Amino acid sequence: MKSLKENFQKAHIVIIGSGIIGKFNALELSELGFQITIIDPNLLQNSSNAALGLLMGNMYQKRRGRSWDLRKQSIELWPQWITFLQKFNYELNIEKPLIQLTTNEEKFKKLEEFICKNNDPNLRILERDSIFIKNINKAFQTKNIKGMISFNDGRINALSLLETLDKYLKHKKVNFLRGEIIKIRKSNNQWISTTRNNENIKSEMVILCNSLNAIDLIDNLSHNIKLKPVLGQAMEIDINDTEIDLLSLPKQFNINGKNIIPKSKNKLIIGSTDEYNTIPEENTFEKLTNFLDKKPNWLMKGKISKKWFGIRSRPVGEPSPIMKNLEDGQIICTGFYKNGILLAPACSKWVANEIKNYLY
Ligand SMILES: Cc1cc2nc3c(=O)[nH]c(=O)nc-3n(C[C@H](O)[C@H](O)[C@H](O)COP(=O)(O)OP(=O)(O)OC[C@H]3O[C@@H](n4cnc5c(N)ncnc54)[C@H](O)[C@@H]3O)c2cc1C
Incomplete structure (x- = not known):
């Protein structure tokens, strides 16, 4: 019988969307040993490339609730990730205060x-x-x-961060596929993501990190999610x-x-x-x-x-961001109206924990 670890590492996860949320999820999951494919038609023109990179964590005035919990966790995780990512770009840092x-x-x-x-x-x-x-x-x-x-708050250069993540993901041989996913469905315990060119990509799990377009890929009758x-x-x-x-x-x-x-x-x-x-x-x-x-x-x-x-x-009608386990093996991580750069580490950790629970 194969060990749990083996099952875990063999699992193929498709991440739809290569903004900061998609890339950070890929980083977290690659470190856990999963095989990752990121799919996006357009690798540069997204909101992550426009971000100023301010990390407003500690100065957030509401010190309780989910939003604070995510910030607090991200504030703790950022220095660890910076140290880790400096192996790929020694200049990457958080400029404080x-x-x-x-x-x-x-x-x-x-x-x-x-x-x-x-x-x-x-x-x-x-x-x-x-x-x-x-x-x-x-x-x-x-x-x-x-x-x-x-x-303890500051700024990370968002473009440099995205480039560093690209270097890391390349080093980890994460598969980047240029394509727009127009449909996802489940068949025989596998997720099939279909691109506009009719290519089908099979995976054990799929994570929707494609911002506004995530709602086009989910069953809206079962999940009432709205984004503007x-x-x-x-x-x-x-x-x-x-x-x-x-x-x-x-x-x-x-x-x-x-x-x-x-x-x-x-x-x-x-x-x-x-x-x-x-x-x-x-x-x-x-x-x-x-x-x-x-x-x-x-x-x-x-x-x-x-x-x-x-x-x-x-x-619309619920707080930002939206992080939900929609169906077995299908997770949505979107709705980062603001602070997507700040919250990426905590949100990716949440996704990784959901995946561990699902696969174990
Ligand atoms: C001007 C500006 C300044 C900002 N400043 C800050 C800041 O200082 N600090 C901070 O923390 N945040 C800041 N933000 C917010 C931050 O940029 C966002 O919260 C974050 O980028 C959201 O990331 P994302 O990965 O969810 O979305 P995106 O970066 O938009 O990525 C989504 C990706 O999904 C892809 N996609 C869409 N549909 C499909 C499909 N069907 N198939 C495959 N791929 C698809 C898109 O091509 C895109 O690449 C700023 C935003 C802006 C616009």
């Missing part, structure tokens, strides 16, 4: 209460005379920006003003909900919008720079040097 700022008194009071209640030494209110606050107020020509610093698209735009702007040195600002921060990443002395990235649409709205610059009542001159004069967008999927 992360700063969250507001000009709204009420929101600031909530931040103060949150910090006071949680007594976490890695979270602190930024005092008015802190160098960060001074430089930000000076650069943005305001007096009333306040906020907190989280020493939320488009997010981001831009890189060139600042032509000798008065301002963007490198005097923190490496990554958020003001009134907009994420800001200075890239050089005169270049910065701002993201992102939330548009309930599939076509980007045209007033990108305005939408992304309206986080202050009065913009500083250097920002008003800034020119977009690059802009991009991604379409995320948001669950």
Whole structure:
């Protein structure tokens, strides 16, 4: 009789979708010894490639419930995965800290209460005379920006992470198939995923990581799952003003909900919008720079040097993300409206545990 371990390792798992969720699941499952095939028609144009890579874990203010549990687990798992992935890219790291700022008194009071209640030494209110606050107020020509610093949150370069995962998956001989899955069905205890070119791929298990399109592949009569698209735009702007040195600002921060990443002395990235649409709205610059009542001159004069967008999927009527065991051997892992990069490790761990339970 074959050992359980042998059965386990022989199992072939198809992952539909190669965004961060598909790739991270492939990483977790490859490490467990499964044979993996990832299928996607388009390996680069997805929301993961648009992400800014901010990992907002500890600064999440609701410290209970499923969303917090996933964040907490991811925060613990990230450093381990970074160390592991550095074998494939020694430059991969999480740039810390992360700063969250507001000009709204009420929101600031909530931040103060949150910090006071949680007594976490890695979270602190930024005092008015802190160098960060001074430089930000000076650069943005305001007096009333306040906020907190989280020493354990930060940013990972999302593109570099995806490239590193590609290197790892190649090294592990994970099979990448370019194709769009249009149907999946079960026959004789196997899942058959059919591509638009009529190719059938058999597997013991199938994981749906294909964002919005996951619902086209499930039996909607048995599983009432709804997702809506939320488009997010981001831009890189060139600042032509000798008065301002963007490198005097923190490496990554958020003001009134907009994420800001200075890239050089005169270049910065701002993201992102939330548009309930599939076509980007045209007033990108305005939408992304309206986080202050009065913009500083250097920002008003800034020119977009690059802009991009991604379409995320948001669950309707239930919280994000959707992680469910739909049928024996069929798992859905989608609806990462926000924070897909942050949550990838915890969600992949959940999937791996479901698979272990199913196969044992
Ligand atoms: C501008 C922007 C900034 C963001 N910033 C951050 C951030 O700072 N931090 C953070 O954590 N998150 C951020 N996010 C969110 C994050 O990008 C998403 O949560 C995450 O990328 C979702 O990953 P995914 O793998 O579920 O989806 P996707 O990356 O969209 O991947 C889904 C894949 O499925 C494939 N697919 C679809 N249909 C099929 C099919 N039928 N067959 C095969 N394949 C199929 C698609 O081609 C695609 O490659 C940001 C998003 C945007 C747009």
